[in-house]
Amino acid sequence: MAMLIGYARTSTLEQEAGLEAQERDLRAAGCEEVYAERVSSMSERAELRAAIKFARKGDTLVCTKVDRLARSASGLWDIVKELDEKNVGLRILSLGGDTVDTRSATGRLILTIFAGFAQFEREMMLERQREGIAKAKAEGAYKGRKPTAMAKADQVKALAAKGMSMSQIAAEVGIGKGSVHRILTGKTSAAPSGSDATAA
Incomplete structure (x- = not known):
């Protein structure tokens, strides 16, 4: 019988409550198994690997937002390709909760658009952070991290x-x-x- 498999992730800098909220939403969406971890999207994600390995033909991997799964379009498509090879679907709750059929042109277009937005938002956030640090340094207010x-x-x-x-x-x-x-x-x-x- 096909199963919904949830994946939740927050970075190591985010609050534990954010991870708990994702797990709660995934359970509410019907996920029978939920894999969760606090790790940077750039690091090795053991729980994501475990979730994909656990998935069987006909199952669906579910996550709350695209950026919980990947932070770049290329990273997302690597995951999508891996799921396709196992005949596993992908559902993003922030897209309305409907299953995105990544084997169709429309499904791939939707994911590409949202992955692009997620990457753009992250780059803008980092740019604002750099500008804020530069401004603080110029005003003599930036002390950096305490040794x-x-x-x-x-x-x-x-x-x-x-x-x-x-x-x-x-x-x-x-x-x-x-x-x-x-x-x-x-x-x-x-x-x-x-x-x-x-x-x-």
Whole structure:
């Protein structure tokens, strides 16, 4: 019996609630199996691979929006081709919930248009982000990301107060011994080679 198989994805920067909302919509649409993951669209998507592998002839892969499946038209068509070879349909809920027959010229045209929009929106978002950073830099308001090591300064000092050595502290908090030395001494130069003094 043909089955609806859902696929949900958010990037690692998006909120968990966004993934839960997609899963809820997919279940409401009748998906019996739902594969979900938080991963960048540019990274390897293990759950998408699993969903496609699980699909059988006559099944339909369902996702809420085109950009959850792919971020470029070429990436989308790679997936569509793979589904076609397995005789698996594709349904995009944002297109009204109807199954898009990717084996027809009309279906392919619809997907191409929406994939193009998704890619365009992403490129515009990135452009606005770059412009915002450039403007902030020009106004002296952009500080960039806080250095990882310095963000752990309080933790480093607390461990040092317990009598742990620099090497032990570095291993505990996941930063280099040189960074530990700079935090504890307030100096910009790295710790001398081979130094493993215990800070009180």
